[in-house]
Amino acid sequence: MRALGANVVLAPQVEGKPGNVTLADVTQAENLGLKLVADTGAYYVNQFNNDDNSKAHEEHTGPEIWRQTGGHIDVFVATVGTAGTFAGVSRYLKKQNKDITCVVVEPEGAQVIKGDPVTKPLHVLQGSGYGAVPQLFKFDTMDTTVGVSDEESIKYRNLLAEKEGLYMGYTSGANVAAAVKLLSSGKVPKDAWIVTLLNDSGLKYPADN
Incomplete structure (x- = not known):
């Protein structure tokens, strides 16, 4: 961003560390932004807190998924950060077919959408699992949740690179791990069409995992 001419202002972390961001860290950055x-x-x-966030995904990402699958989708699986993607895509998909199952992926130990207390605020899922239900999240667009451990996220992040040539971040690994867990659980048919998202590049994450 600096190379493109932006003035980058970094907010010091409150309780997290590089590679682990907590709700307090996000709040610190928000307060600095407002100042x-x-x-x-x-x-x-x-x-x-911007409704245009989820609206953009309802008007664009959701329809793109519907077009690319030809409407052949049984389950949508995604992590939740701001909740804009999950809320918007799920809202659109359920308008097309109310029987599509929409599943929230959360880091184990920080499954607040599921209703569990936070026992592990520091985890590898950057941009997700901040320990609070985001304002944009709507429970009526969610059918269930799946918890994913750091180890599972790392495993499937590495498999995406090794098997598919896709060097992604940890939330992408978590999304794929959750899809596999769903298929293995018997909660969805073995031949179910599951759509998930690969959220970001792995270039800013450590290579040793």
């Missing part, structure tokens, strides 16, 4: 808006008049995207 910059007040001081400079800059525009604050406010991705965690």
Whole structure:
């Protein structure tokens, strides 16, 4: 971003560490962003609370998935960060077919959407599992949740690279791990069509995992 001319302001972490971001860290960054808006008049995207976030996924990502699968989809699986992607895509898909099962993926130990207490705020799923239900999340678009461990996320992140040539981040690994767990659990048919997302590149993550 600096190379493109942006003025990058880094917010010091409160309780997390590089590679682990908590809700307190996100709040710190939000507060710093709001101060910059007040001081400079800059525009604050406010991705965690901006309805345009989920609206964009309802109007674009959801229809793209529907087109590319020819409407042949049984299950949609995704991690939740801001909840914009999950809320928007799930809302669109259920309008097309109310029987599509929409599944939230959460890191084990931070499954607040499931209703469990947070016992592991530090995990490898960057951009997800902050220990609070995001404002954009709507429970009426969710059917169930699946918990994924750090080890499972790392395993499937590595498999994506080794088997598919896709060097992705940990949330991508978690999404694929959750899809495999669902198929193995017997909760969905063995021939179910499961759609998930590969969220980001693995270039900013350690290579030793």
